[in-house]
Amino acid sequence: MTGVSPTIVEVGPRDGLQNEDVTVPSDVKIAFISALVDAGITRIEATGFAHPRLVPQLADAETVMAGVPRTDGVSYIGLVLNDRGLDRALDAGVDEVNVVLVATDTFSRRNQNMDVPTAVASFGRIAKRAREAGLGVSATVGAAFGCPFEGEVATAAVVDLVRKAADCGAQEIALADTIGVGVPADVHRLFGAVQEVCDLPVRAHFHNTRNTGYANAVAAVEAGVGALDASAGGFGGCPFAPDATGNIATEDLVYLLERSGWPTGVDGVAVARTARTLSGHLGTPVPGQLGRAGGFPSPVAS
Numbered sequence: 001m002t003g004v005s006p007t008i009v010e011v012g013p014r015d016g017l018q019n020e021d022v023t024v025p026s027d028v029k030i031a032f033i034s035a036l037v038d039a040g041i042t043r044i045e046a047t048g049f050a051h052p053r054l055v056p057q058l059a060d061a062e063t064v065m066a067g068v069p070r071t072d073g074v075s076y077i078g079l080v081l082n083d084r085g086l087d088r089a090l091d092a093g094v095d096e097v098n099v100v101l102v103a104t105d106t107f108s109r110r111n112q113n114m115d116v117p118t119a120v121a122s123f124g125r126i127a128k129r130a131r132e133a134g135l136g137v138s139a140t141v142g143a144a145f146g147c148p149f150e151g152e153v154a155t156a157a158v159v160d161l162v163r164k165a166a167d168c169g170a171q172e173i174a175l176a177d178t179i180g181v182g183v184p185a186d187v188h189r190l191f192g193a194v195q196e197v198c199d200l201p202v203r204a205h206f207h208n209t210r211n212t213g214y215a216n217a218v219a220a221v222e223a224g225v226g227a228l229d230a231s232a233g234g235f236g237g238c239p240f241a242p243d244a245t246g247n248i249a250t251e252d253l254v255y256l257l258e259r260s261g262w263p264t265g266v267d268g269v270a271v272a273r274t275a276r277t278l279s280g281h282l283g284t285p286v287p288g289q290l291g292r293a294g295g296f297p298s299p300v301a302s
Contacts, residue, residue: 048079127169180209233275234287249288
């Protein structure tokens, strides 16, 4: 297999919980994050700083950040949508901020109440302030593989948005298949085009809506992507995109990568166990498979 071992960025505490009907208590979220750290995850999107009325599941962002374990080598990411969100993120002590720039105007207005040019200008302000404060800054291009409102998204539009994000101060670029429509050919096409115009580290965010998320993850690593987002248990979805089901499951991704010769440093069985605990609080089954099937079976004694 080509490619190098990617870093797994755990997004379960934010993207995994933001679309659930049940609001998980803060202490449960903190225990969830602590267990992920114990399992070997080193980058965690711990929460988001959206307006509590719009995303009530993340209204306790400050409480969660106050309780997470501060372990050497572990970086906590906060999703930021605007200047007020950045103020909160800075006060809460995140290590990195992630800002979403949606590739189409319609979805951008639904998601952030602003068109794409306005969102880019907002990102420029956020990136400047965050970098001055010593935080890492990533820009995620949402709906890069397709939009639920406008349909196909041109490669040129994604590349143009990436170029603008880089010019504004992004230190990492992520392409997100927000509604899970991409296939491996799309992955190679988009990331190849981005790498031609941008030398920043690149990350991928896949949803498994049409059961292509794991194939896309392999394609991304083959294309040179250095980090992959995943959610423990496969929970998640976008509250502003119709029928956007869960992310690829961290534990299943770990199994796939490890068996393919790409070490992750993550204990997939421990992640599956953590996801099962979270499932009990959510009252919904775990979409991921490793917790049901287990790892590769040991030989049966004769």
